[in-house]
Amino acid sequence: MDVVLFGPPGAGKGTQAKRLVDKLGVPQISTGDMMRAEKASGTPLGKRFDEYMSAGKLVPDELVLELVEQRLKQPDAREGAIFDGYPRTVPQAEALDRMLERLGRRIARVVAIEVPLPELIERTVGRRSCEACGHIYHLRYSPPPSPDRCGNCGGRLVQRKDDTEGVVRTRYEEYRAKTEPLLGYYGKKGLVRTVDGIGSLDEVGERIEAAVSGE
Numbered sequence: 162m163d164v165v166l167f168g169p170p171g172a173g174k175g176t177q178a179k180r181l182v183d184k185l186g187v188p189q190i191s192t193g194d195m196m197r198a199e200k201a202s203g204t205p206l207g208k209r210f211d212e213y214m215s216a217g218k219l220v221p222d223e224l225v226l227e228l229v230e231q232r233l234k235q236p237d238a239r240e241g242a243i244f245d246g247y248p249r250t251v252p253q254a255e256a257l258d259r260m261l262e263r264l265g266r267r268i269a270r271v272v273a274i275e276v277p278l279p280e281l282i283e284r285t286v287g288r289r290s291c292e293a294c295g296h297i298y299h300l301r302y303s304p305p306p307s308p309d310r311c312g313n314c315g316g317r318l319v320q321r322k323d324d325t326e327g328v329v330r331t332r333y334e335e336y337r338a339k340t341e342p343l344l345g346y347y348g349k350k351g352l353v354r355t356v357d358g359i360g361s362l363d364e365v366g367e368r369i370e371a372a373v374s375g376e
């Protein structure tokens with residue numbers, strides 16, 4: 162099954178994608194995580210990604226498509242994927258449709274998580290992620306057992322460079338201008354279900370599961 166988790170920066174896509182992985186038995190594909198990993202490897206491509214990401218701007222489509230095409234070829238993605246933060250523009254959505262069609266698949270559901278801007282800022286600015294296992298915390302909403310160590314694996318907790326209020330506002334503007342129009346693209350195909358992203362992780366998770374299963 163192929164599912165898109167859709168929403169503005171900090172809506173909870175990554176958190177909820179990780180919870181859905183076991184339920185659906187398919188991997189999370191996060192272009193943001195893949196770009197951060199490329200950057201951490203110090204490659205020239207990673208440096209190019211970082212120029213856009215640290216400014217809160219979308220990375221150009223042509224740099225993103227190759228990344229996803231390669232990821233979809235990996236064996237764990239044979240039966241489907243949970244797309245987190247991808248697609249983000251209409252050309253990306255069209256490219257994804259073509260890639261999936263070649264594999265005899267198509268998007269089954271787009272779940273749009275709705276959260277207002279002040280809450281998005283609070284969530285992103287307070288976010289900490291584990292460098293080693295990727296677990297996502299929030300200093301207030303889902304605090305780690307110690308401020309700089311992961312409770313799962315003991316890895317170091319870090320704050321993303323693009324998680325400052327100013328950059329989050331730019332990311333939100335990019336979302337409104339370039340990504341939100343995708344709701345029209347997928348809406349015409351009857352694939353969109355919107356869920357309220359305010360509530361506990363379990364409450365939001367249950368809404369998302371219900372939306373994925375068509376309730």
Ligand code: AP5
Nearest residue numbers: 170171172173174175176192193214220246284288298299
């Ligand atoms: P990316 O990494 O994809 O970031 P994003 O889409 O902006 O989303 P976030 O990761 O910030 O938030 P999220 O919705 O996953 O929330 P999370 O679960 O972490 O992209 C970063 C950049 O990379 C982009 O700006 C762009 O430059 C580039 N990029 C990536 N993909 C691209 C593409 N396809 N095309 C072009 N450019 C691309 O939760 C946030 C916080 O809230 C956490 O602390 C969490 O603990 C907390 N939280 C979650 N749920 C709740 C809840 N219910 N209640 C309270 N707190 C909660």
